[in-house]
Amino acid sequence: MSAPSPEPPRRTALRRARDGWLDHLRVERGRSEHTLKAYQRDTERYLTFLEGLGVTDPEDVAERHVTDFLAALRRGNDEHPPLAATSAARAVVAVRGLHRFLTVEGEVEADPAREVQPPAPPRRLPKALSVDDVGRLLQAASLGDTPAALRDRALLELLYGSGARVSEAIGLDLDDLELGRGDDGTGGVVRLFGKGGKERIVPLGRYARDALDAWVVRGRPALARAGTGTPAVFVNVRGGRLSRQSAWTAIRAAAERAGLRADVSPHTLRHSFATHLLDGGADVRVVQELLGHASVTTTQIYTHVSTQHLREVYAQAHPRARAR
Known part of the structure; x- marks a missing residue:
């Protein structure tokens, strides 16, 4: 007897807002499927993090939630190892894009991610020959x-x-x-x-x-x-x-x-x-x-x-x- 498949996440107000943002990127901005899948993957991790805190509505998201999410990415957990600065920065860019869209569309009054900066990638030293x-x-x-x-x-x-x-x-x-x-x-x-x-x-x-x-x-x-x-x-x-x-x-x-x-x-x-x-x-x-x-x-x-x-x-x- 096969194990029951996990139930899909409940379509909260925050998830509906995220899906609307992805549709906007696909239809009006013409973003590629590769980019859309990356944004969906990064924001899915973000929404799961917020739901673990009991946050399911865009109006309830505060700046501290976004900064805590970034810290969690860099710290890692049982499901994923600590993310490198470049990977964490990509996720934060997706989150910032989502909240900026909701603000422009009038879904929320303030953008909680506006002041959260992606982590800077480590500076690579130039390679020089002897x-x-x-x-x-x-x-x-x-x-x-x-x-x-x-x-x-x-x-x-x-x-x-x-x-x-x-x-x-x-x-x-x-x-x-x-x-x-x-x-x-x-x-x-x-x-x-x-x-x-x-x-x-x-x-x-x-x-x-x-x-x-x-x-x-x-x-x-x-x-x-x-x-x-x-x-x-x-x-x-x-x-x-x-x-x-x-x-x-x-x-x-x-x-x-x-x-x-x-x-x-x-x-x-x-x-x-x-x-x-x-x-x-x-x-x-x-x-x-x-x-x-x-x-x-x-x-x-x-x-x-x-x-x-x-x-x-x-x-x-x-x-x-x-x-x-």
Whole structure:
């Protein structure tokens, strides 16, 4: 004899209101079934929590109920483990959407979830390659003397040598390069246009300068002849401006040839640029300017990476760093 199926939840005023909100999202907002199922799953957990407290009407929900629900998500119970910040935040977003809808529709006078903020996800530290791994990557990008090989080497040297975003690199025009050799052995400057069109001038090291010079003089003309006279620094085999996807492909191919197991992307080289500068003693404000960050707070995340590097060096080098 099979066990009796559990009775469906009683259709309280709060559940009817939730169903009306989901219908609104489906019919009037055109949300996908995947999104609707996620919202239904998250609010079902919320309604069950409220019903356990005896709350079944939208008018009876207070801000403390919403904050207690968030705390319960993070704490976990017998039915589910503690939720990570990202999962809990998703549930709170659904709850806030439900209560905002009820307020706008005039179902309730006040929004009890308006001041409840989703938990912030943990900040991920940027992944940076070691100096040796960067050297292997750049060496792998320079195999051969074909126009494509010269271009890929120049692109990777530029990304690592200037900290440019990939969009800034592929957006470069020839007039943005100044490849004169400086008295100090450096290699000119590049003009980058960052977010919001903000312009910054970044110096180029000798390796980046030489790679760009080789590409512009010996490699680019062979490909540019196939195009329509584009001013782009980096062009594809048809002579048009190189795409973001092609830049990613070039980097991944070089990483594979170099035998790097890490997931290497254009941003990996930008992160490595910042981390290696700070490891070498650069001031964080200078790195901020080079990266084009509007706030130094954004740049300071790299100081945590450098601190970890210092700890590792200290642990390996100091005779009394480790317990015996």
